[in-house]
Amino acid sequence: MSDIEIAQQAHMQPIIALAAERLSIAAKHLDPYGHYKAKLSLEYIDSLKDRPNGRLILVTAISPTPAGEGKTTTTVGLGDALNRIGKSAMICLREPALGPCFGVKGGAAGGGYAQVVPMEDINLHFTGDFHAIGVAHNLLAAMIDNHIHQGNTLNLDLRRIHWKRVMDMNDRALRDIVVGLGGAANGFPREDGFDIIAASEVMAILCLSNTIKELKQRLGNILVGYSHDGRAIFARELNAHGAMAALLKDALRPNMVQTLENNPVFVHGGPFANIAHGCNTVIATKTALKMADIVVTEAGFGADLGAEKFIDIKCRKAGLQPDAVVLVATVRALKSHGGVAVKELTQENLTALEAGFVNLARHLSNVQEQFGLPCIVAINHFVSDSDAEIALLKQKVEALDSTAIICRHWAEGGKGAEALAHAVIDVIERGQTRFNFLYQDDLPLWDKIRTVATRLYGAADISADDRVRRQLAELSEQYPHYPVCIAKTQSSFTADPTIKGAPSGHVLPIREVRPAHGAEFVVAICGSMMTMPGLPKVPAAEHIDVDDNGKISGLF
Incomplete structure (x- = not known):
């Protein structure tokens, strides 16, 4: 079955009853939008301020490919798995944007049997x-x-x-x-x-x-x-x-929905990680940390984008600190980074897998060495993965002082991610985090951008014309403590989306800078990156329909 068909067969619980049963939240603190989604009151959130915080797990991924990685799916599967093994866990996700739903990516509510529901509502308008x-x-x-x-x-x-x-x-x-x-x-x-x-x-x-x-x-x-x-x-x-x-007073309130396994989820906020900071809201994450022992959240696209901004922008401003990171990869995606065409990804190819592994290796090294965080690799399983490919991938991950766990949550739901859940518990109980930001607050903006480019992207340097250099110098004097938000392609460590793997020695071109004075960061737009995407030759919208009874099809 397709993702939407699985979601449409879900046995959802009324959200008011679920919140009362699982989280002891009185109905007066929830404003329902229909039966299965609701907004939590700010008064209730304020009442939680004296509770201790739970542990925070960040889910990120390798550089995206057309083969798919499954970061949101893994976030949902891990959250369900933690609850299955007896832990009190909540999930925090971003809201999907309509542009990608009708463009290339499709929906963003997870997939298979690791989804948040009501899937159609979340992907189309949601709570407004x-x-x-x-x-x-x-x-x-x-x-x-x-x-x-x-x-x-x-x-x-x-x-x-x-x-x-x-x-x-x-x-x-x-x-x-x-x-x-x-x-x-x-x-x-x-x-x-x-x-x-x-x-x-x-x-x-x-x-x-x-x-x-x-x-x-x-x-x-x-x-x-x-x-x-x-x-x-x-x-x-x-x-x-x-x-x-x-206009935003209700939008500030977190949205509560549920997984297919009826575990509560916050879905709130939706910045892209390739052109913005790519994380769900601070208020949702902080609230979840007061309501559960473990919170699982995701940051958009690869770890060079979403995870970096989660740490250097969101954690810096909100006083948060992740206890561990889960890095999602697929055998298919790594073979894509190794040069295999999409139509050939189902065929065993150990040579391509080894060639593409460099992408995972750099992301893993960045998380462990640059940010000082323990990291587990989640291998999001596809039926076409061969035993030899999985064995090779696990061997190479272990050689980098990490653990690779095979996850089958897409097909099995939380049950398929229980091994990952146990591995996460083991990591956070060992308490091996040496968390640090990538750069210090007082570094000039040019040097902050250069630090990200050279230490995370493998670049030799950054470049910009005189106008951009002058603007960065002026902004550094005006806002010396601002972090940087780098807007670049999600498909590569460079500004060129066609360059896969883990290139080094390139120069990152900064085309434009935009001060976000209210958000308190500076956006650096690199290469040909656009803050208004375009539709592809065959947009996903062409395959979305609704029948005479209002049943939606083609949304994934």
Whole structure:
């Protein structure tokens, strides 16, 4: 059966009853959206502040390939497995964006028998958080242009407005546009553009905020542009932050759903890891840590993107520290990194597996040596994996002072990940973490970017034109403590998505930098990376349908 067919046969429990039974949460603290999803009240979250924290497990992966890795599926399978072996565990995931659902990737609620449900709702609209973020973002954009139209008392320079518009869809035609055409009644013509909502600074702000007060303060600190005399102008000067916070007050509350095995899950926030910081919300993760002994969370794409930003941005700002890392890989994906075409991945190929293993080896070394975290490799099993391929992969992982566990959660649910669950418990009980950030707060922005590129990506150096270098120097003086959020292709350690494996000695080109003053980090856009993706030649949307009874098909 397909993922959606498995999800549609799920025996879900009403979320209010599940929360009461499993977590002792009274119904008054949950606002249901239908029967199977609900938002948790901020009052209840505040009541947990004196409870001790549980242990935090980060699930990350090798560099993605068309063969698939299964990071979210493994996160769900591990969470279910921990509960099966008698541990109190919760899962924290990001919300899927509509763009990838209708583009290449499809849904993002796990797969097979390791899914969160209701799968269709989670992938399509969910509780409206993305829409609230989009409206709040675009309200600020509208207020900027209205301010200019009404006299521009802040003296905004139309050429130096940084705040674009957003929508939750892949639409390359909107990357660069001109607004204000049609005469004086429609404002002043100027260049503008759209990003996808997952790349919005409002998304990052929501994901990093702990309270409504902090949310509103961060929104007010958004840098919208510069005046003609070079003065920075912020959203609070347009009096936009109060209304923006009002639009986001419910979106700040974590969403509770369940796995196929009826274990509670928070699905909240949705920044991409290739163009944003790639983690679920701080408020959901912190809340889960008060409610369970073990929390399993994932960070987007490979460990060079999601895990790095989870550690250097989210953990730095939220005071979090993972106890262990699970690095997800598949035999298929490693053979892809070794040069095998997708249609040939089901054939045994030990030579290609060994060649592609360098990608896993670098990610594993980065986690263990650069961040000082114990790491287990989860081999997400496919039926085409041969015994010889699995034996070779386990042997090579063990030679790097780690353990590789075969996981069959896609086919078997939590039962198929029990060995991984036991291995995780063993690691955290040994307490071998030597956790550290990749760079210090006071390092100049240029050096922070160079540190990530050279120590994690294997680059020899970074490059940028004089304009970008000047901007980074200025931002380093203004915001010396900000971390960096590198936007680059998820498919490679370089800025070129076609270069697989673990290349070294390359130069990472920085094309653009964007200060995210409200989120308190600086985005460095590398190579040809776009913050508004496009649809592929055959988008997934062509295969999605709904029948006369409202049953959805083609979503995966």
